[in-house]
Amino acid sequence: MELWRYISRRLIQIVVIFFVILTVLFLLFRLAPGDPVSRMVDPNLTPEDAELLIKELGLDQPLWMQYLYYLKNFFTGHFGNSFHYGQPVVQIIWDRLPNTILLFTTSIILSALVGIFLGKIASWHKGEKTDTCMTLGALITHTVFLPWMALIMIWVFAYRLGWFPITGMISEEIWLDPEAGLWRKVLDVLHHMILPLTTLFLIHFGSYLLIMRSSMLDTLKEDYILTGRAKGLTEKVIRDHHAAPNAALPVVTSVGLSLAFSINGGALTETVFTWPGIGRELVFSVSHNDYPLAQASFLLIAIVVLLSNLVVDILYAYLDPRIRY
Amino acid sequence: MALLVAENLSVGYQTQKGYLHAVEGVSFSLGAGKSLGFVGESGCGKTTLGMALMRLLPPNGMIRQGRIFFDGEDLLQKTDEEMRQVRWKKIAMIFQAAMNALNPVHRIIDQIAEAILTHDPLCDKEEAYEQVRGLFQLVGLPQDRMRDYPHQYSGGMKQRAVIAMALACQPKLIIADEPTTALDVLVQDQILQETKNLQKEFGISIIYISHDISIVADVCHDVGIMYAGQLVEYGAREEIFDSPRHPYTKALLSSYPTLTGEKNRLVPIPGETPNLIHPPLGCRFCDRCSRGSVSCRTETPVWIEISPRHKTLCD
């Protein structure tokens, strides 16, 4: 079936891209100025342990052998130990991954859906006050500088009003309490999630709204809309059933194209809100010269971005029958 | 009693440059089961006329004067809601360039069923699908392609699907606006023949709009020649073709090749159509007419009745 061929083709492309990234990273780490060994081996290790690690990672071998070691280590999940935490890197990023996925996915889905919905409404009322308000609102929110907006949100809603916690994803007391039920824990996470989620949402929904709005206006000029009117359909049916599904397609494409931008935003948000995700881990590890952790976080983020692209492509193929058949 | 009577219809568009007089004072009548063709070059107002009959004009379009009597009722007096019920159920339309008349993200069967379900609230989905099956058979489309999407159909198939959709609610009148323009000649001919058969079988009235006089000659009982928004000659097909009176009609006929008849040189019509925002007072064809005189320019032309079924604006 066409769809499977399309998906497998994209999957192969992604794998190729990932390999390129993997290789480039390898080269950068080895060839950047400074001593590559110090990047892989914790300076705090004893000389004997360091020797062992060097042998294990194959750092005393010629470059091409190192590349093979590198690949082998990648596929067996050996990223070394974090200089800072002292634990295996794999453990750390594995713990962080769900947190990022939670925040990232929720924010994208929410901003896309709301953007599409409001953009549709704005196009109905083109030129009226509703439209002007929405368009202006979208324009303003999506040009605000993300980290700054995050700081303002914390300052106003967490610090001054005290409605939300200032940092983190969980309140330790609740999670350490043996009697706290699952529901309480979930609510706690949600409580912590509202500010970062709102920040991400506000920054992103604007562009989707604007795209949906102009897409609807274009779609409403199409011939099949005239057919719908001639068929005696109500305006509501024409807009919601005929125009909107077509108009939403460019928005989906836009979500896919701006995934890299979105993940930048995700990393910044996690950092400011101290949300324990991979984005924050990357920033943190880079600031602390924790190379193994930085490398692994980066690779994991790359995988997340590539897979998200694939998901969006599949979604688009599902929504547009011209691709599927 | 004629099915459709248009009296002195004038339609126009409000544009940035002024009011465009797209259709001026057009009157005609169409009986049940008969077909009427409107012929003219692009910009003559024939499409606007078709749209106006269904009150499907864009927001800047307006019907300035006139009346449209359909089945005894004045369509221009109806509310939007009442008009919605007339559309498709009583009068259906087949559009120009049916290429994009179908929504690309919905299946053909659903789009046709939608027409049925909108106008027959008692009908359920299964019944509607049954009816679509019947329609497919009628227009000669394969049953196993009902669940396809529009992009999977060829041009000819799409046109048939559009025809099937137009027939879905068994309308009394179908307005066909250049339905075969974008198709190749063989398919064009097939569809025309099938249209004629369907008309005979179901007694549907058809208004055929085209720039191609040869098509209209084939399919229609009566013909109206339009130029610059006005009807310049109108009558039974045979009378118009055998003895055209208006200079434009004559010019139009001689600019088309015929298989039979004398081998004449094809004569294109020189000049351009007049500006419809500031239309001339007198005859609008004046500047391009070989017989134009000073009086033609200033006097408003009046209808000359050549026979009970043939009238013209100029003899």
Add this chain to the structure above:
Amino acid sequence: MMTVTTVNTDIELSERFHWIGRLLEGWSIYRKSLLGKIGLTLLLLFALMALCSFIPPWADPMYHPMTGVDPEISYSVGPSMRHWLGTDFMGRDILSQLLAGAKIAFMVGVSAAFMSVFLGTAIGMIAGYTGRFTDSLLMRLADMIMVMPALLVLLMLAALFGQLSIWFIVLFIALFRWPGVSRVIRAQTLSLKHRPFIEAARVAGASHLRIIFRHIMPNVLPLSFLYMTFQVTSAIIIEAALAFLGFGDPGTVSWGMMLQWVWKTGHMFRAPYWLLPPGICISLITLSFYMLGRAMDEVLDPRLRKEGETD
């Protein structure tokens, strides 16, 4: 032979002067756009700020954004007559930092945008014109780069190369942003490739290079300029985000860096005079470039023009 050359010269001449007419027409349309007017006004304001950035340090060394320390104040304090926007944690004047930030924003924005558009246009034209293998290769490369989050890659580079200089940052931003431009330019080139005047030039014996630079480029440049406005905003934002995280050029004072200081020194809750101005500036400059871009879009795409304007 003679006739063909004459035809070609005629075509060249009409193309050469055609663009002047289009420029003037474009300006008259632009002037009518409200967004365009607001955007341009804001930008001029920021340009003014950038130009004035040299005034405070010249007036008194205590106002120098990086090194100027008020001998009497060595902590953060609110606005006063001496310091119109107050001082930062080291006693440095915030307003002069803000002005210096405007200078950096323009520098980074315009340089990175110019470079990325230059690259993107060149690659887009070559890909569109040559087609086949080169086109495929270039577009695959573009796809790969587009998938990568620029900020995070720059972070990794910061990890490996230590502190990044501002020009390094500018160069890398350009290297990340050219794919977007190249896709659009390539599409435009593809549609131009088959136009009669290109055929005429080919028949007259023009080399491929000449065709690309003399005939295709002038028709593609307006689009490039449009994209430059979008590129400026993303360049400014990337640099600001990088500086915010602490990886900017330590020798420059940018708005992102100011935010870094207010955040990292724990002043974000008690110094709104410090927290608000840089953020507002970054957001407003982004907004104004965006408005500029939208107005220019209207100029270039007749469909977007409002009713009542001549075509």
